Amino acid sequence: MSTAQNYDVFQAIADPTRREVLHLLLDNNLSIAEITSHFDMSRTAIAKHLHVLEKANLVNGTRSGREKIYRLHPEPLTELRDWLSYYERFWNNKLLKLKFVVENE
Amino acid sequence: MSTAQNYDVFQAIADPTRREVLHLLLDNNLSIAEITSHFDMSRTAIAKHLHVLEKANLVNGTRSGREKIYRLHPEPLTELRDWLSYYERFWNNKLLKLKFVVENE
DNA sequence: TTGACATAACACCATTTGGTTTTATATAAT
DNA sequence: ATTATATAAAACCAAATGGTGTTATGTCAA
Missing domain, CATH: 1.10.10.10 (Winged helix-like DNA-binding domain superfamily/Winged helix DNA-binding domain)
Structure with a gap:
């Protein structure tokens, strides 16, 4: 330390x-x-x-x-936010897929 | 480890x-x-x-x-996102203050 | 100027971390 | 059945981490 x-x-x-x-x-x-x-x-x-x-x-x-x-x-937390955004996109895709399934029912 | x-x-x-x-x-x-x-x-x-x-x-x-x-x-990254959101609010406030200054000129 | 206070700078220590090598176990392919 | 492959498990190690206590150093107040 x-x-x-x-x-x-x-x-x-x-x-x-x-x-x-x-x-x-x-x-x-x-x-x-x-x-x-x-x-x-x-x-x-x-x-x-x-x-x-x-x-x-x-x-x-x-x-x-x-x-x-x-x-x-x-401010330095923006680095964290940017890193996270990569995975948020992944979540959003999953949500979109879920939505698509629902709409198809 | x-x-x-x-x-x-x-x-x-x-x-x-x-x-x-x-x-x-x-x-x-x-x-x-x-x-x-x-x-x-x-x-x-x-x-x-x-x-x-x-x-x-x-x-x-x-x-x-x-x-x-x-x-x-x-999914567990949501914990990180939630923690971060606390500070994003703070950044937004700073941006608003900056905008206010500019508009006053 | 003396004493109290707030922090800084050290030296020290136990545990955790991030890696290694070695040995064992399970599966695949011949 | 044997051999090669993929992972698991274990022992080991150096360095980093998260604490401690002690000793400066600088500042405020009486």
Whole structure:
């Protein structure tokens, strides 16, 4: 974790804690301490998760006094959306086939 | 990997090799050997990745003679799509704000 | 300037992950 | 029946992951 170099979005969102952090940041910009208060985990652990999210460019933290405020930056999720769209097309085809069957009855 | 019990979709697609396997299965149902031929990796390694995908219910393999044919089963990706939709809404809001600024000029 | 607070930077650790090689089992073909 | 083929199962290993605790470092407030 601490030695990782190139986190992509898929790896970043693989961890449920990190997904929950993103969810929290959907509503408010939060400091590390505030984020930590939502979890049963040390501040250091949360800080590491935030670094992973930061490397994936899913959040960015700006220093404000002695606090670091993290803000959501969801743009990289477009990569995920684009990847998914490939399979959505497959679902749609299946739905169309189903519809075709129904219409033929 | 071999001792894992409860793979979820997010973990399953975190690995680039597994994403490529899914992509291959989008076009054809393939045996382990056929899938392996697309990678620079042992058949055993690919079989393990297929087990992970199988536990996440993203593929299902059926025995046919001495081959095991894997077929894509994309339905569990709906979980991913639903999770993503939360953030798509956020992007749309940003776009609307941008449009508003432009119209005010 | 001292003390409290928020984060950063380390060193450390157990478990998981992603691969290997080896051995076994089942099926197909000759 | 024998041999080749396809997968399964197991033992093994290095590196990554997800945590911990401890020790700086910087900032705010009294």
